[in-house]
Amino acid sequence: MIRSLDLRGKALTKVGYQKAIPRAKLDIAAALVAIEPILQKVKSGTEADLLQLAEEFDGVRPPSIRVPQSALDKALADLDPKIRAALELSAERIRKVHNDQTRGVTTTKVVDGGVVTERWIPVDRVGLYVPGGRAVYPSSVLMNVIPAQIAKVSSIAVASPPQKEFGGLPHPTILAACALLGITEVYAVGGAQAIALFAYGMDGLCEKCDLVTGPGNIYVAAAKRALRGVIGIDSEAGPTEIAILADESARAGDVAADLISQAEHDVIAAAVLVTTSEKLAADVVKELEVRVAKTKHSARIREALSGIQSAIVMVDSIAQGLDVVNAYAAEHLEIQTQNAAQDALKIRNAGAVFIGRFSPVSLGDYSAGSNHVLPTGGCACHSSGLSVQTFLRGLHYIEYEKKWPLWLPLRDELTSLSPYGAPQVPAEATLNTNENPYAPSPELAQAIADRVHRVATTLNRYPDRDATVLRTSLGKFINTLSGTNFTADSIWAANGSNEIIQSLFMAFGDRGALGFTPSYSMHPLIAKVVGVTWQDGGRRADFTLDTAKAITEISGKKPALTFVTTPNNPTGTLLKIGEIEELAKATAQVSGLLVIDEAYAEFSKEISAVALIEKYPNVVVIRTMSKAFAFAGARVGYLVANPDVVDAMFLVRLPYHLSAITQAAAEVALEYQAELLGTVATLIDSRAKVIADLESMGLTVAPSSANFIIFSGFNVEPAQIWRQLLDRGVLIRDVGLLGHLRMTIGNEAENQKFIGALKEILQK
Numbered sequence: 001m002i003r004s005l006d007l008r009g010k011a012l013t014k015v016g017y018q019k020a021i022p023r024a025k026l027d028i029a030a031a032l033v034a035i036e037p038i039l040q041k042v043k044s045g046t047e048a049d050l051l052q053l054a055e056e057f058d059g060v061r062p063p064s065i066r067v068p069q070s071a072l073d074k075a076l077a078d079l080d081p082k083i084r085a086a087l088e089l090s091a092e093r094i095r096k097v098h099n100d101q102t103r104g105v106t107t108t109k110v111v112d113g114g115v116v117t118e119r120w121i122p123v124d125r126v127g128l129y130v131p132g133g134r135a136v137y138p139s140s141v142l143m144n145v146i147p148a149q150i151a152k153v154s155s156i157a158v159a160s161p162p163q164k165e166f167g168g169l170p171h172p173t174i175l176a177a178c179a180l181l182g183i184t185e186v187y188a189v190g191g192a193q194a195i196a197l198f199a200y201g202m203d204g205l206c207e208k209c210d211l212v213t214g215p216g217n218i219y220v221a222a223a224k225r226a227l228r229g230v231i232g233i234d235s236e237a238g239p240t241e242i243a244i245l246a247d248e249s250a251r252a253g254d255v256a257a258d259l260i261s262q263a264e265h266d267v268i269a270a271a272v273l274v275t276t277s278e279k280l281a282a283d284v285v286k287e288l289e290v291r292v293a294k295t296k297h298s299a300r301i302r303e304a305l306s307g308i309q310s311a312i313v314m315v316d317s318i319a320q321g322l323d324v325v326n327a328y329a330a331e332h333l334e335i336q337t338q339n340a341a342q343d344a345l346k347i348r349n350a351g352a353v354f355i356g357r358f359s360p361v362s363l364g365d366y367s368a369g370s371n372h373v374l375p376t377g378g379c380a381c382h383s384s385g386l387s388v389q390t391f392l393r394g395l396h397y398i399e400y401e402k403k404w405p406l407w408l409p410l411r412d413e414l415t416s417l418s419p420y421g422a423p424q425v426p427a428e429a430t431l432n433t434n435e436n437p438y439a440p441s442p443e444l445a446q447a448i449a450d451r452v453h454r455v456a457t458t459l460n461r462y463p464d465r466d467a468t469v470l471r472t473s474l475g476k477f478i479n480t481l482s483g484t485n486f487t488a489d490s491i492w493a494a495n496g497s498n499e500i501i502q503s504l505f506m507a508f509g510d511r512g513a514l515g516f517t518p519s520y521s522m523h524p525l526i527a528k529v530v531g532v533t534w535q536d537g538g539r540r541a542d543f544t545l546d547t548a549k550a551i552t553e554i555s556g557k558k559p560a561l562t563f564v565t566t567p568n569n570p571t572g573t574l575l576k577i578g579e580i581e582e583l584a585k586a587t588a589q590v591s592g593l594l595v596i597d598e599a600y601a602e603f604s605k606e607i608s609a610v611a612l613i614e615k616y617p618n619v620v621v622i623r624t625m626s627k628a629f630a631f632a633g634a635r636v637g638y639l640v641a642n643p644d645v646v647d648a649m650f651l652v653r654l655p656y657h658l659s660a661i662t663q664a665a666a667e668v669a670l671e672y673q674a675e676l677l678g679t680v681a682t683l684i685d686s687r688a689k690v691i692a693d694l695e696s697m698g699l700t701v702a703p704s705s706a707n708f709i710i711f712s713g714f715n716v717e718p719a720q721i722w723r724q725l726l727d728r729g730v731l732i733r734d735v736g737l738l739g740h741l742r743m744t745i746g747n748e749a750e751n752q753k754f755i756g757a758l759k760e761i762l763q764k
């Protein structure tokens with residue numbers, strides 16, 4: 001029933017072994033000729049042509065090519081509960097294995113300023129073919145659909161031949177398996193015409209696919225070969241095959257059963273036993289006789305086993321046996337030897353390797369969790385089986401920065417920097433730079449215009465370079481908020497708090513600066529530009545600051561400047577005044593300044609660190625009119641500190657740095673402080689609403705004491721969501737924090753727009 005081949009004493013080359021154990025002849029060339037008219041017909045045809053092809057090749061005219069949802073639902077409802085349970089168990093195991101196949105993003109810094117990032121992106125649309133033929137394979141539905149779903153392919157269609165017994169629908173178990181996995185797009189079409197339908201699409205019936213996967217007969221394989229290029233293919237699956245490498249320790253009954261398990265698929269299926277044991281070979285032959293006679297498809301099996309493609313091969317040693325099976329590159333390879341696990345490690349060419357007597361190929365066919373769509377015909381030498389990877393493409397994103405010309409004597413430490421650049425693009429809802437969304441009232445706008453008009457008549461003169469009036473007003477403003485007693489001597493004003501930060505570095509940078517990331521990205525950036533060494537301390541996973549750890553870092557690094565942002569940007573997290581006091585002591589110990597960046601202080605209930613300045617002269621508080629004060633366009637920031645700190649600011653400021661117009665506008669704004677700060681309460685309320693909305697969508701939001709929030713819990717890259725929001729007119733901020741995005745609280749309409757757009761994106 002099965003031929004024997006004695007390779008003992010004949011060490012052959014890889015090709016030699018391949019010639020000794022050939023595959024069954026497959027006349028793909030003839031099949032290509034046969035399918036050509038079918039491909040042409042589908043390419044330019046209509047549903048009527050597909051119906052006619054079904055009649056011709058499947059012997060039945062389906063009611064429609066697209067399987068109605070009701071048929072899918074009915075198939076699932078009618079599915080034998082035992083089969084359903086088995087499919088569910090298999091699905092769970094397949095998911096377990098394939099979930100581990102997803103790949104992360106890799107970023108390679110090739111040279112300074114040159115980065116290549118590889119991201120794995122799913123194909124947009126895939127067509128999965130499930131054969132009808134001699135047996136029903138609902139497992140093939142699982143093996144194809146689940147990896148595609150895990151790869152996040154957004155559009156999945158399935159085709160399977162119409163069956164005469166089922167009124168022209170595909171086999172009900174196939175339909176049930178589709179329904180079980182949530183597949184709704186199924187076509188009753190088989191063979192070459194199914195592949196052509198996926199490759200070309202058909203107006204009003206089926207959209208063109210990017211990729212087709214799944215096994216099939218020779219005509220399906222021929223169609224894949226003919227259409228590769230028009231559509232991507234997984235592989236041209238040929239007849240199934242099993243090779244078993246066994247020694248005297250193997251049980252003849254097991255070996256025979258496993259050979260039969262693949263031989264029963266097809267008359268041209270291959271079953272090859274490679275063994276060192278004459279006794280095993282003889283016993284297997286006996287077992288085959290007995291078992292084949294008893295099986296349902298004995299004629300088919302007998303034909304498969306007696307074909308040229310099947311053999312019992314005698315070898316001298318396991319080492320020679322390994323050479324033989326490596327040359328053969330079987331779709332399925334079983335190792336049933338004394339040291340099966342070790343021998344298996346020497347396998348390089350096989351679709352899948354089944355180790356030991358308790359891992360038969362039939363387990364892999366259904367519910368080992370491994371994939372059963374595997375390379376046949378020796379293709380295992382160059383290809384792997386179906387996996388999540390089949391549905392993904394590795395895209396390289398190449399990003400090289402400007403290379404500065406040699407004639408330009410740019411400072412070394414600047415060459416690798418990129419300029420501050422929150423994307424400045426038009427959007428209906430601009431929620432990216434933490435501005436206050438409420439514009440000044442017409443009255444305030446008029447008052448500013450009037451004051452600027454007055455100042456304009458003196459613009460031939462330099463402004464007050466000490467901005468005394470403005471600094472006095474800012475002092476009074478702080479005193480009303482914090483119950484303090486500051487005069488202009490304790491206040492410094494500049495073009496935004498960014499200029500204040502720069503001045504602090506210029507004045508005090510000698511022993512370097514320390515900050516706790518993630519925090520305001522401009523602190524380290526300005527430090528580098530000014531030439532101050534910056535060191536990053538960390539935060540806890542929930543973004544709160546571990547003060548004990550911070551104090552250890554301060555004592556160890558002895559920085560001249562320690563930066564703490566509270567409420568922190570971009571995380572919204574807060575530091576208690578008591579904790580700030582601990583840091584004040586620690587920084588004083590190392591003769592350093594503690595710089596508290598309070599850009600968002602107005603949004604939190606915590607008392608301001610200005611209260612500490614009297615007791616701790618090394619505490620410096622920076623604030624801004626850009627955020628709560630709704631005055632970002634005017635560029636006014638200020639500092640509250642011991643007068644000696646302010647005196648040092650005079651050393652580093654540029655003469656007349658604050659224009660007369662800026663000073664005038666800021667003075668008016670301070671007169672309208674009630675109006676400008678009046679929106680803070682509204683924004684705090686809106687913040688609570690946005691957080692509740694995001695949480696109801698299953699997202700995680702870090703507690704925020706500022707006018708922005710960061711959220712996480714979506715499983716695509718932040719940049720992708722950022723882009724999709726922008727496409728819907730909503731601009732938020734990708735702060736480069738893994739898995740997180742930052743959104744500034746806007747007005748009611750803007751917040752609604754953001755939530756609506758995000759819902760739409762996440763539901764897709």
Ligand SMILES: *Cc1c(COP(=O)(O)O)cnc(C)c1O
Nearest residue numbers: 496497498520569599624626637
């Ligand atoms: C926005 C912001 C600033 C800068 O504000 P300007 O006064 O506009 O320069 C400073 N610090 C932090 C933490 C900020 O978020």
